[in-house]
Structure formats: structure tokens, C-alpha cells
Amino acid sequence: MADKILSLAKRRGFVFPSSEIYGGAGSTWDFGPLGVELKNNVKRAWWRSMVQLRDDIVGLDAAILMHPRVWEASGHVENFIDPLVDCRSCKHRFRIDELPDGERLIDAWRAGSVDLSSIACPRCGQKQLTVPRKFNLMFKTHVGPVEDSASVAWLRPETAQGIYVDFENVQQSARRKIPFGIAQIGKAFRNEITPGNFLYRSLEFEQMEMQYFVRPDDAAARFEEWKAERMRWYVSLGIPEAKLRFREHAGGELAHYAKAAVDIEFAYPFGWKELEGIHNRSDWDLRRHSEYSGKDLSYFEEATKDKFIPHVVETSGGADRGTYAFLLAAYDEEPDKEGIRTVLRLHPALAPHKVAVLPLSKNEKLTPLAREVWASVRGHVMTTYDETQAIGRRYRRQDEVGTPLCVTVDFDSLEDRAVTIRERDSMAQVRVPIAELTERLRERLPGC
Ligand code: ATP
Numbered sequence: 001m002a003d004k005i006l007s008l009a010k011r012r013g014f015v016f017p018s019s020e021i022y023g024g025a026g027s028t029w030d031f032g033p034l035g036v037e038l039k040n041n042v043k044r045a046w047w048r049s050m051v052q053l054r055d056d057i058v059g060l061d062a063a064i065l066m067h068p069r070v071w072e073a074s075g076h077v078e079n080f081i082d083p084l085v086d087c088r089s090c091k092h093r094f095r096i097d098e099l100p101d102g103e104r105l106i107d108a109w110r111a112g113s114v115d116l117s118s119i120a121c122p123r124c125g126q127k128q129l130t131v132p133r134k135f136n137l138m139f140k141t142h143v144g145p146v147e148d149s150a151s152v153a154w155l156r157p158e159t160a161q162g163i164y165v166d167f168e169n170v171q172q173s174a175r176r177k178i179p180f181g182i183a184q185i186g187k188a189f190r191n192e193i194t195p196g197n198f199l200y201r202s203l204e205f206e207q208m209e210m211q212y213f214v215r216p217d218d219a220a221a222r223f224e225e226w227k228a229e230r231m232r233w234y235v236s237l238g239i240p241e242a243k244l245r246f247r248e249h250a251g252g253e254l255a256h257y258a259k260a261a262v263d264i265e266f267a268y269p270f271g272w273k274e275l276e277g278i279h280n281r282s283d284w285d286l287r288r289h290s291e292y293s294g295k296d297l298s299y300f301e302e303a304t305k306d307k308f309i310p311h312v313v314e315t316s317g318g319a320d321r322g323t324y325a326f327l328l329a330a331y332d333e334e335p336d337k338e339g340i341r342t343v344l345r346l347h348p349a350l351a352p353h354k355v356a357v358l359p360l361s362k363n364e365k366l367t368p369l370a371r372e373v374w375a376s377v378r379g380h381v382m383t384t385y386d387e388t389q390a391i392g393r394r395y396r397r398q399d400e401v402g403t404p405l406c407v408t409v410d411f412d413s414l415e416d417r418a419v420t421i422r423e424r425d426s427m428a429q430v431r432v433p434i435a436e437l438t439e440r441l442r443e444r445l446p447g448c
Helices: 002-011 033-052 068-073 102-110 160-165 167-173 216-236 284-293 319-330 366-378 391-400 411-416 434-443
Strands: 015-017 029-031 057-060 081-086 093-095 133-136 140-142 152-154 180-189 204-214 244-248 260-268 271-282 299-301 306-308 311-318 331-336 339-344 355-359 383-385 405-409 418-423 429-433
Touching: 002 015, 002 319, 002 331, 029 033, 033 057, 033 180, 033 204, 033 216, 033 319, 068 152, 068 160, 068 284, 160 167, 160 180, 160 204, 160 284, 160 311, 167 180, 204 216, 204 319, 216 244, 216 260, 216 271, 216 311, 244 271, 260 319, 271 284, 271 319, 284 311, 311 319, 319 331, 339 391, 355 366, 355 391, 366 383, 366 405, 366 411, 366 434, 391 405, 405 434, 411 418, 418 434, 429 434
Parallel strands: 057 180, 355 383, 355 405
Antiparallel strands: 015 029, 081 093, 081 133, 140 152, 180 204, 204 311, 244 260, 260 271, 271 311, 299 306, 331 339, 405 418, 418 429
16 A cells, blocks of 8 residues: 555655655655645645634744754753664664564663663564664754854754744733644654655654643643544544544653653554654643743733643644545545546545546637636636546546546537536536536535
């Protein structure tokens, strides 16, 4: 399945390896004409549910480069590290958690008592693993011409810190009372030791993160609410419930900031893996930023006269991992008279093109009307137009990239000013007057 998606993604212009003509940059990806539509739609659907439809969340777009002290306060300089081991025999490199019984080994490593002498290399079977080394996952760069310690800057490994440092600016300018949230979508960078599995783990990716600021005594309940809400979002956009599950983090596995954490996992072709994390971060981040910046980030609650550092419930999803999961869940093949019909059963809100306008054949009598129909639809939803090859082939081409509706203009259309709408999933066809077309399309495109 992963191979089929990879091939479809490349062939139809969803995703290409970055810098491919140079042999690829390794675990970075470019989104092609259809991919950028799909990923934008994933982000738009998230923004719609998190910001547009709620009265308690506002948006933010913070800078990627931040003051270097931010990453000391956040704990990333000290703690955002992976323990690395090399096999002396086959030279393969692993993160400890990739070894058999990895979670126990991570716990032991954190406790300073890991012993790998009896562990066989999963690649070659030799018991020749090195002692673990620490490796910080943040990309380091320098601001200005001098590369010294005073000019160090980090590419952000998560978008959340931009939200914390702007907490007071947002709260006051948007006149928000707790509980309220701040949502942000943006690039994050991690120097992953073992990137791979297509979009699942790359060096540069986008996160869709929301930090919900609450009273300390409210955090546990809000954590449960957000778990349910985030799961509901994936299901509402077409991922079958059977392909999603929660996984609670065990105590030793919790990130340095987390009080409680749960992953929403998706059944990727390479196993159940994290799609999104929901974290109770307590007051860790705002407290640390208060300490490191000297700016008191506590909040005064008018109604109760309580003063406290807000606690945070975070929802942190990946736009790329999400896009990949939506593609995998939508992929379907069914037998038909020409062999196999490949269909991407994407939710209409996510489909790159909502409507394809297709003249029955490439014919100088049909083209003007078909283009007129196209012009009448394209202002409303994202559309495409295709007049080459037989109509059956063109339907298949649209099915394969998930276009929910095709509008066919035929020779009768010239007389009766009507066209045929053909549905991707059922392949049902219905004739509608051109004058009513946009309305009839709208009814069939919920959430677009
Ligand atoms: P993992 O354990 O898989 O590395 P994580 O627990 O480090 O993930 P978080 O720090 O919770 O991930 O990041 C939140 C979200 O950001 C993840 O759920 C995922 O969707 C996305 N994400 C994190 N790292 C990557 C990556 N290297 N490539 C693509 N998406 C990522």
C-alpha cells in the first residue's frame, strides 16, 4: 500500500522528493500541484474547526527564528535529545528505542543505567553496539556574519513556543479570559536520526498546534475533552474509526514538559504510529518563560480574584503526517470492466479539486460551452478542466486523484443547456440545467 501511494503521489503530482534532479535531499519532500491543494485543505479544515467555528480560540503566526533563550527555557537545549548507538560490526545507526524492548532501554538510559552489551544488533545480529551518545535534534544556525556562541539561533523544532512567548500579547490584545486557546500552523524542523516512511518522519514538516490555557484545577477535564474532540475531527474527515486509536504514554515515556500525554495513532502500513499528540503540559512552559525572561506570565482571574500561572493542554498534530494518513485511508481499488478502478475516496473538503469539467470529446463545437461552464464554477470551488483522451479514461484519472464530481458537457448540452454531474464514489450520473449547476454542485460538496 505504501508503495502504491508513493507511486501515485509522484505520478500525479502530489509529492516529489526534494531536489530530485540532484539525487534528492534525503527525507524532505515537495508538494506538487495536487499535493499543495490537499495539504492546504487539511490545514484549512483544521483552522476551520479550531478557530473559525469556536469562540474560545484565536490564531497566531509566530516567527521560526526566536531568541535563543527560548530554547533554553523550553528545555529543548538540554532535553531534546535522542540516544544514539552504532553497531561496530555493520555500522548501522539506531535510536535506542528502535532496539528490541526499546521502551525499557529508554527508561534505563534516562535512569543512567543502560547496558547494551547483551543486545544484538537488529540488522546483523552481532552484539557490538556502542555506548549511547546524546544527539540534539534541533538544527543550529547563526544570525549575522560571525559564527560564535552569541549568534546561535535554532530552527524551531515545534511551533508551541511561539505561542507561549506571545501568550500575554495575545491574551491582552484579543481581550481573552481563561479558558482560551491559541492555534498556529507552521514549519518545524528536526534533525531526525532515522527519518523515513515517506511523509511520516521528515526533517522539515508542518505542525498544527493549539495551546489551551486553563485554570490548574481544570486541566485534567480539558485534557479529556480535547482527546475526544481531536479524535472526532479525524473521523469527521473520513478516516475510519478502526484505523485510529489512543495510546497513553507510560510514566517513563513522558516528554520533559508533560504531566499526561496521549497519542492518536493511525494504522500506517508500517504499524500503529503517532498522528497527533495531546498533552497536559501543566504550567511548565509559562513558568519557565517567566523565570528565564524575567517577565511574570501569571494571570489574574477577575471573577475569583485568583492569580496563577495558567496550565496548558496542547493538541499537536502534523500536517504532513495527517495528509499521508488521509491519503492512505482514502485509497481504494475496485474491480470494474476495464480491470481495476483506483479511487481516492477523499472527503470533499480535502479533495484537491472538487469539480472537473469535461467536454465529452475534444470538439470545436463543445469547447466554448465547456469553457463557459468551467468559468461559471471556478469562482466557487477549486476546479480542473480536461479535454484530452476518451471520457472513460478521464473519469478514471479524476477518480484516482479524488475529484468528487465531474461535469460533462455533451452535444445535447448545446441544445438543452443541461450537463451531467457524475459522482466519484457511486459513479451515478444526473442531468441538471446549467442555470442550476453551481447550486446542485454545492449540495453535493458538504464543507467546501
Ligand atoms: P515521534 O515520536 O513520532 O517522533 P513526537 O512524539 O516527537 O513524534 P511531537 O513532538 O509530539 O512528536 O510532535 C507533534 C506532531 O508533530 C507529531 O504527532 C507529528 O504529527 C508531527 N511530527 C513530529 N515529528 C515529525 C517529523 N519528523 N516529521 C513529520 N511530522 C512530525
